[in-house]
Amino acid sequence: MNINVVMIENLDEKAPFIIQKQMIFYGRTHLIQVNNTFYLTVGMNKTEKTMEDIRFLGGETRKAIDTYDITSVSINFDRLFKHYTSYSNKDIVVSFMEGWYLAGYSFLTYQMREPEHEVSLQLGTQAYEYYAEVARVRANAVCIARDLCNEPANKLTPNTYVKKIRSIFHDSPVHVEILESEEDLLKHGLEATAIVGKGSSRSPKFAVLTLKNSNVSHIGLVGKGVTFDSGGTNSKIASDIGEMKMDMGGAAAVIGAMKLLADMESPVHVTAAVPIVENVCGKDAFLPSDVIKYRNGLTVEVGNTDAEGRLIVADGILYVQDLGADTIIDIATLTGTIGQALGLKVAGIFSNRENELWKYKELGDKTGDHVWPMPVINDYQYYLQSNTADFSNMSSSKFGGAITAALYLNNFIQEEKKWIHIDMANTVRPWREIGYYVSGASGFGVRLLTELILEEVGNKT
Numbered sequence: 001m002n003i004n005v006v007m008i009e010n011l012d013e014k015a016p017f018i019i020q021k022q023m024i025f026y027g028r029t030h031l032i033q034v035n036n037t038f039y040l041t042v043g044m045n046k047t048e049k050t051m052e053d054i055r056f057l058g059g060e061t062r063k064a065i066d067t068y069d070i071t072s073v074s075i076n077f078d079r080l081f082k083h084y085t086s087y088s089n090k091d092i093v094v095s096f097m098e099g100w101y102l103a104g105y106s107f108l109t110y111q112m113r114e115p116e117h118e119v120s121l122q123l124g125t126q127a128y129e130y131y132a133e134v135a136r137v138r139a140n141a142v143c144i145a146r147d148l149c150n151e152p153a154n155k156l157t158p159n160t161y162v163k164k165i166r167s168i169f170h171d172s173p174v175h176v177e178i179l180e181s182e183e184d185l186l187k188h189g190l191e192a193t194a195i196v197g198k199g200s201s202r203s204p205k206f207a208v209l210t211l212k213n214s215n216v217s218h219i220g221l222v223g224k225g226v227t228f229d230s231g232g233t234n235s236k237i238a239s240d241i242g243e244m245k246m247d248m249g250g251a252a253a254v255i256g257a258m259k260l261l262a263d264m265e266s267p268v269h270v271t272a273a274v275p276i277v278e279n280v281c282g283k284d285a286f287l288p289s290d291v292i293k294y295r296n297g298l299t300v301e302v303g304n305t306d307a308e309g310r311l312i313v314a315d316g317i318l319y320v321q322d323l324g325a326d327t328i329i330d331i332a333t334l335t336g337t338i339g340q341a342l343g344l345k346v347a348g349i350f351s352n353r354e355n356e357l358w359k360y361k362e363l364g365d366k367t368g369d370h371v372w373p374m375p376v377i378n379d380y381q382y383y384l385q386s387n388t389a390d391f392s393n394m395s396s397s398k399f400g401g402a403i404t405a406a407l408y409l410n411n412f413i414q415e416e417k418k419w420i421h422i423d424m425a426n427t428v429r430p431w432r433e434i435g436y437y438v439s440g441a442s443g444f445g446v447r448l449l450t451e452l453i454l455e456e457v458g459n460k461t
Contacts, residue, residue: 001038002072003031005061007079009044017041027056027435029064040064049084051095052368058099059436066104066116074122093128097135102436102443105143107150141260141450142443144168145252149428149441153228153245157202158276161227161248165207165255165274173213174262179206189295190275190319192311197277199232199285208319209258209272217327217457218269220320221258221449224309224332225251225276232279232305233287246441247309249428250332251276253445260450268457271323273316279308291389294318298411301386303394309334310408311393317412317419327456330409331422331445337401339426341374347424347444348374350406352413360420363455369448371422380404381411420452 011019017034019041028043042061046053057080065073080092087095108115123129148156148164156164162178169176179185182203185194190206197204207225226247230236236244251274258272290302292311295318300311309332317328338348349360349371357373364371383395383404391411395404406421413419427444430437 001068001070002074003038003040003065003068003070005040005042005073005075007042007044007057007076007083009079009083013079026053027060029060031064031068044079044083049086051087051091051366054080054084054087054092054095055099055102055368056435058096059103060434062100062103062436065119070119071117072120072122075124077124077128089127090131093123093131094135094138097132098138099436101136101139102142103438105139105146105438107147107440110152137263138260138447141256141263142446144259145249145256145446146441146443148252148255149246149249149443151245153278156227156245156248158197158205158225158227158278159202161225161251161276162205162207165209168255168259169209169262172259172262173211174258175210177208177210179208188319190315192292192294192300192315193275193277195286195290195292196232196279196308196312199282200278200280201282202227202278204275204277206315206319207272207274207276209255209274210270211258211262212269213265214267214269214457216267216269218271218323218325219453219456220317220323220325220328221254221270221272221453222313222316222320222328222330223251223254223272223274224248224313224330224334225274226309226312227276227278228280229306229308230280232285232308233281234304234306235281236306243429246428247333248276249424249441249444250313250330250422252441253331253424253443253449256443256446257449257453260446261453266454268453270453271320271325273319275312275315277308277312279305289388294412295322296412299389301389301392303386303392307393307405310405314409314412317409321412321414321417325417327418327420328413329420329422329449329452331424331449333425333428334423335402335405335425338423341402342372342426344426344429344431346370346372347422347427348372348402350374350376350421350423352376352410352419359455360452363451364448367447367451369427369444369446371448374406374423375403376406376410377403378407380407384408422448
């Protein structure tokens with residue numbers, strides 16, 4: 001069956017069918033037939049219009065199409081152009097098709113169910129076809145992160161994770177280096193990564209990805225890659241502990257962003273550090289009261305083995321910083337308390353350049369990876385005191401956990417370096433399965449990291 005997609009906002013719009021009021025409700029879809037022609041109407045009636053709204057419409061359209069036996073779709077963008085006059089035609093088509101492709105995602109690796117049939121698209125012009133390809137590249141990078149997060153814990157181990165990384169960047173300008181043995185980790189001063197992963201029979205790894213298409217600004221990315229987090233010796237007791245297979249969402253976002261930057265041939269110099277561990281309690285597991293020494297000489301007492309993410313992210317921060325990165329961006333499923341503060345739709349973003357945080361929020365709104373500015377309150381270093389080491393990895397206060405976790409990482413940032421920290425623990429899954437969001441992982445962070453990097457490079461040129 002062939003179908004024409006038509007966007008409508010007003011009852012008085014000219015159309016080859018009668019428009020009813022409920023048909024113009026934002027995101028509402030209706031399949032109708034006029035003579036021998038089928039139309040899918042998509043309501044656009046919304047006061048405020050953003051690029052994320054356009055992605056939403058693309059996602060809802062794709063989901064509606066997938067419920068019917070449709071082989072060919074024609075999409076008319078004219079009304080979208082008319083009602084979103086503040087954006088270029090390219091931005092509108094790219095956003096709509098990005099939502100379309102993301103909504104068509106499914107993770108069926110371990111199911112017998114077949115994927116949805118492919119739909120032939122007619123978009124009107126060769127330019128729109130090109131814009132759709134741009135959208136596909138963006139969506140594919142997000143879906144790489146989704147795939148990684150959706151893998152079960154027995155299938156995505158530190159060893160298989162690095163194999164997937166090598167596969168993703170095969171025949172790519174991204175250079176991949178993997179530190180695999182404990183000897184290699186310790187030789188490079190990555191004691192935290194080595195120690196956190198010791199409780200597992202699956203040895204920890206440390207991936208370094210480099211994309212150098214420019215000499216303008218060296219940016220360091222760090223992503224937390226805990227393939228499963230039982231809490232270690234301080235074991236988690238929550239009934240939904242299976243969710244901890246996604247405790248590598250930050251690493252997945254970094255990998256997706258590096259893929260997108262490479263595929264777009266972006267003029268950037270980025271080094272990504274991805275510490276990859278499994279945090280479980282075994283005979284060699286690290287213990288509360290253990291002391292870790294970092295490559296810069298700082299020592300940390302382990303106050304809680306379930307605060308392992310900040311331990312390994314600090315390794316990554318020091319690694320890219322010592323390679324000369326001017327700006328360090330880390331992203332991690334770091335604290336449950338960030339969700340208590342911001343809910344499940346918005347991640348927390350921190351920086352030692354606080355005046356730039358609202359600019360980052362705008363980038364989040366633009367990309368759909370929403371963030372909200374959070375403070376780095378240096379006085380709270382008091383809560384990280386240790387009688388044994390320079391400081392502890394665990395706050396002595398039950399309040400402000402996301403802030404003290406960020407503050408922990410800030411201890412490893414050289415004063416002249418710009419640092420951005422994203423706590424995405426609450427956004428690794430979609431807050432609702434609407435628009436282009438589907439069951440499973442959200443792919444949060446891929447688009448935001450990409451735009452943060454491009455923004456930073458743009459400011460230096």
